[in-house]
Amino acid sequence: MKVLVATRETQGFDRGDYSHTVEGELVVATVAECDAAGCGCDRGFPGLASHRATTTAQVVDLDISSADFREAIRGSLDDQGWLRWLDEREADELVDEHVSTVAFICGHYAVGTVLRRRGTRIWCEPLAA
Numbered sequence: 001m002k003v004l005v006a007t008r009e010t011q012g013f014d015r016g017d018y019s020h021t022v023e024g025e026l027v028v029a030t031v032a033e034c035d036a037a038g039c040g041c042d043r044g045f046p047g048l049a050s051h052r053a054t055t056t057a058q059v060v061d062l063d064i065s066s067a068d069f070r071e072a073i074r075g076s077l078d079d080q081g082w083l084r085w086l087d088e089r090e091a092d093e094l095v096d097e098h099v100s101t102v103a104f105i106c107g108h109y110a111v112g113t114v115l116r117r118r119g120t121r122i123w124c125e126p127l128a129a
């Protein structure tokens with residue numbers, strides 16, 4: 001299935017780029033953003049394994065079942081403490097939101113596309129000349 005992974009491709013195209021993830025790890029696009037000016041969390045794709053973020057994510061076709069993808073998201077959110085105060089239904093809804101956001105984004109871009117985000121806006125890098 002198509003998912004998003006951390007990539008360093010096109011890092012540096014934007015002056016404020018950062019990449020604290022592990023290359024190729026699964027990332028999501030749903031983020032609890034702070035309101036600190038210049039923080040950069042509004043531009044990041046959080047990594048499920050590293051719990052760090054990157055400003056560049058790539059659409060890939062990975063050999064992972066939707067159930068395993070869902071479990072990867074749930075496990076990461078749980079490890080980071082996001083599920084601590086939620087009941088089962090609320091936790092499922094939060095995981096659903098992450099899964100459906102990734103599916104929505106991947107449904108609009110071809111495999112290999114490098115994406116960026118700012119808030120709820122997602123776009124791909126212009127192709128190099």
Ligand SMILES: [Zn+2]
Nearest residue numbers: 034039040041
């Ligand atoms: Zn922030």
